[in-house]
Amino acid sequence: MKLFSLIAATMMCLLLSNTVMAEEINLVGTENGEPIFKAIGIAFEKQHPEISVKIPDSIDSGGGIRAVAEDRAVIARVARDFNEREKKYGLTYIPFAKVQIVFFVNTGVEVKNLSVQQINDIYSGKIRNWQDLGGKNLKLRVVTREEEDSATETLEDCLPGFEEIDILSRSKTVFSDSDALDVVQKKQGAIGFGTYGIATHADVRILNIDGKSPADPDYLCSHPVGLVFKDKNKTGFIQKFVEFATSEAAHDVIRNAGGTPF
CATH class of the missing domain: 3.40.190.10 (Periplasmic binding protein-like II)
Known part of the structure; x- marks a missing residue:
């Protein structure tokens, strides 16, 4: 009986340990460029299986920026730079691809x-x-x-x-x-x-x-997609995710998802 209790306690500790280790990135924001963000998330999870990247339903770029500014989210996915009103939040914006x-x-x-x-x-x-x-x-x-x-x-x-x-x-x-x-x-x-x-x-x-396909390098219309966060939150697994998304290691992932890496 004591052996059974010891085994059960050990298994419980392992489960609690795994739960504590698991981290989640809730990437709120725009629908524009969503296939790229999803592909980046999947590729990142393969390198870091202890971290889960979630892409919730769209709240638009503006909604994502406000969520980060009001500390309702740590990081957001966006499809534009800040407008004049949003600049006052003092957030960091890093574009990493074009769609x-x-x-x-x-x-x-x-x-x-x-x-x-x-x-x-x-x-x-x-x-x-x-x-x-x-x-x-x-x-x-x-x-x-x-x-x-x-x-x-x-x-x-x-x-x-x-x-x-x-x-x-x-x-x-x-x-x-x-x-x-x-x-x-x-x-x-x-x-x-x-x-x-x-x-x-x-x-x-x-x-x-004008005869140009979206796959052509000189296609007329594209816009950036990127990440928004507070500098103080760019630590730990958030820093790892930002560094991966903006690295050359993500370039093929971005291309395969229909975007063009910077």
Whole structure:
């Protein structure tokens, strides 16, 4: 009986010891570039099996930054630099990769390439049928994003004239890549935009812009993804994760997830 109790006590100690050793990184923040963050997390866990990297549902870049600033999270995943309001938090931002922002269409759309002017004409409502772009007679259904969304801001920076157009009032506004893809997959003639890595896993047609594929090094539209944290928290396993994500060891992981390492 004493031997059984000793064995049970020993096993309990081992379980408690493993529980104490286990660490968790809760990487809150944006959906943009999520395949890259997930891939980095998986690769990091293989090197450090005692550390678990969690990618919770998106609260956007701004939500992740606020969570770190208010000590509700230790580290965040973001798809942009700080805005003027966020700079006062005194946080550190380290970008480590770029993701391409792409336009994608319902698979019933035959068009494979758009010029910048054609994109502006679609989103302003000047062009309302795919027939005017060399496709079949099919009504255009425009899907857009919030004005402050990082994907929208990227397009405004990289596409001449996109920032100045008045987006078609009949367009449907969605709030994430997954929502945009869901609408475009279901609606005949629909066009939307979002990050390349997520779009590649959906049943949509990804368009070229001015003849350039998202895989081309001189593709027009991309934005950074990175990590945000307080300097005082960059210790222990958090420091290990930051160092891995920003190292050359992560470059192939980033490329395989649809991004471009810095």
